[in-house]
Amino acid sequence: MLDIKTIAEIAERDRSSVLHPFTHLKDFATGKAGDPTIVTGGKGINIKDAQGRTYIDAFAGLYCVNIGYGRTEVAEAIARQAYSLAYYHTYAAHTTEQLATLSDRLVRMAPGKASKVFFGLSGSDANETQAKLVWYYNNLRGQPKKKKIISRERGYHGCSVVSGSMTGMSFYHDHMDLPFPGILHTGAPHHYWHAHPGETEADFSRRRAAELEDLILREGPETIGAFIAEPVLGTGGITPPPEGYWREIQAVLRRYDVLLIADEVICGFGRTGADFGCSLYEIEPDLVTVAKGLTSGYMPLSGAIVSEKVYKVMEEASDRVGAFSHGYTYSGHPIAAAAANAVLDIVEKERLRDRAKTVGEHFQKRLKERFAQLEIVGEVRGVGLLGAVEYVADRQTKRRFDPDLKVGARISKAARDRGLIARAMPHGDILGFAPPLVVSEAEIDEIVDLAYQATKQVMDELA
Ligand code: PLP
Numbered sequence: 317m318l319d320i321k322t323i324a325e326i327a328e329r330d331r332s333s334v335l336h337p338f339t340h341l342k343d344f345a346t347g348k349a350g351d352p353t354i355v356t357g358g359k360g361i362n363i364k365d366a367q368g369r370t371y372i373d374a375f376a377g378l379y380c381v382n383i384g385y386g387r388t389e390v391a392e393a394i395a396r397q398a399y400s401l402a403y404y405h406t407y408a409a410h411t412t413e414q415l416a417t418l419s420d421r422l423v424r425m426a427p428g429k430a431s432k433v434f435f436g437l438s439g440s441d442a443n444e445t446q447a448k449l450v451w452y453y454n455n456l457r458g459q460p461k462k463k464k465i466i467s468r469e470r471g472y473h474g475c476s477v478v479s480g481s482m483t484g485m486s487f488y489h490d491h492m493d494l495p496f497p498g499i500l501h502t503g504a505p506h507h508y509w510h511a512h513p514g515e516t517e518a519d520f521s522r523r524r525a526a527e528l529e530d531l532i533l534r535e536g537p538e539t540i541g542a543f544i545a546e547p548v549l550g551t552g553g554i555t556p557p558p559e560g561y562w563r564e565i566q567a568v569l570r571r572y573d574v575l576l577i578a579d580e581v582i583c584g585f586g587r588t589g590a591d592f593g594c595s596l597y598e599i600e601p602d603l604v605t606v607a608k609g610l611t612s613g614y615m616p617l618s619g620a621i622v623s624e625k626v627y628k629v630m631e632e633a634s635d636r637v638g639a640f641s642h643g644y645t646y647s648g649h650p651i652a653a654a655a656a657n658a659v660l661d662i663v664e665k666e667r668l669r670d671r672a673k674t675v676g677e678h679f680q681k682r683l684k685e686r687f688a689q690l691e692i693v694g695e696v697r698g699v700g701l702l703g704a705v706e707y708v709a710d711r712q713t714k715r716r717f718d719p720d721l722k723v724g725a726r727i728s729k730a731a732r733d734r735g736l737i738a739r740a741m742p743h744g745d746i747l748g749f750a751p752p753l754v755v756s757e758a759e760i761d762e763i764v765d766l767a768y769q770a771t772k773q774v775m776d777e778l779a
């Protein structure tokens with residue numbers, strides 16, 4: 317715990333200098349939104365702030381701290397690498413033992429017929445790389461018009477120029493001159509909100525696939541390079557796909573020779589109870605994006621995993637086009653690679669994927685038991701250790717709450733006041749959960765109880 321004077325000084329330094337992501341700038345600058353939360357430590361599923369308050373972090377930071385906080389094995393691996401070699405680049409075929417080991421490991425475990433990994437620092441930059449790979453691949457194989465990329469409404473793929481354009485929520489585009497030309501959007505895979513009356517999940521999936529096909533035909537299949545999607549829709553509302561969705565979508569993509577980019581940034585490394593979301597839904601991707609769980613957030617690291625099919629075209633063209641001209645100073649950073657190897661060792665040794673499945677089943681059951689009958693709850697959904705409760709003003713008509721009531725944000729705040737971090741998702745009134753995969757069943761019960769109390773408090777306020 318820090319003393320009051322130190323806390324005030326840190327808050328002041330922060331307020332006067334940090335441009336915070338996803339923060340109301342004026343409310344923060346004037347103090348109306350309160351002081352910054354100064355996070356000082358973490359252990360297991362808990363974090364601690366400067367006032368000495370402890371919170372259960374039921375969102376694992378931003379769905380990333382899968383192995384939990386305070387794992388000294390990872391800290392030691394980072395330190396060992398920093399002492400022996402803190403940095404070297406990977407340009408012109410330079411490497412390190414940690415990087416080669418990690419890359420080989422990823423190629424072996426990744427879904428699809430993986431061949432190579434291009435390393436970056438964030439999910440956003442990895443998806444930016446994926447777009448360039450789609451363009452490069454199609455240029456090299458003599459299809460220079462096949463460049464457009466389709467993503468989904470409510471998909472989230474990052475915040476950089478192309479990845480931010482792939483993101484299918486308008487508030488990520490507004491006033492930022494996005495989306496970038498050549499990035500198109502098709503309908504969200506959410507049966508609860510978008511199904512016609514009486515339409516089954518399987519029929520809804522067929523309709524979504526038919527809409528995708530219509531879009532491809534309208535634009536011209538010779539202009540469509542790739543489709544990007546998260547196996548489970550994440551920031552757009554934590555929504556598992558409806559029955560049959562991935563089978564139907566992949567059939568359309570194959571028909572028109574459209575590459576599939578699986579954005580596994582959230583789903584990868586066990587979160588859904590399977591190694592990857594692709595394994596769970598039988599997805600055969602051509603390109604795979606990983607980040608978050610790869611290092612559990614202990615270091616920034618991402619990967620764009622390239623399949624044999626795409627890589628072969630690139631390699632065969634090298635005599636003609638020269639070196640692969642893409643890379644970052646920190647691509648394959650040795651400390652991040654060492655962190656990732658230590659994290660993946662823990663994921664394997666502690667069988668966190670299996671844990672996400674069994675504890676995840678308990679979590680889904682408890683969420684449904686506690687929330688499904690509440691009169692302001694429209695839908696309870698999730699898979700593995702990803703879950704969401706969506707609130708509506710009227711269950712019968714599925715009428716949303718007036719956005720000015722800020723129901724989702726208020727429930728999240730009421731949970732926080734009880735020592736629970738669960739995220740108010742940005743689209744709609746949704747409370748989202750993605751606890752570290754080391755969470756126990758008893759801790760799940762506590763998380764669900766605290767979220768229930770928070771919901772009840774806001775229900776009382778609304779009554
Ligand atoms: N893709 C998905 C599915 C994500 O959830 C995120 C971040 O939440 C990203 C990409 C972007 O990752 P980053 O924030 O590391 O740039």
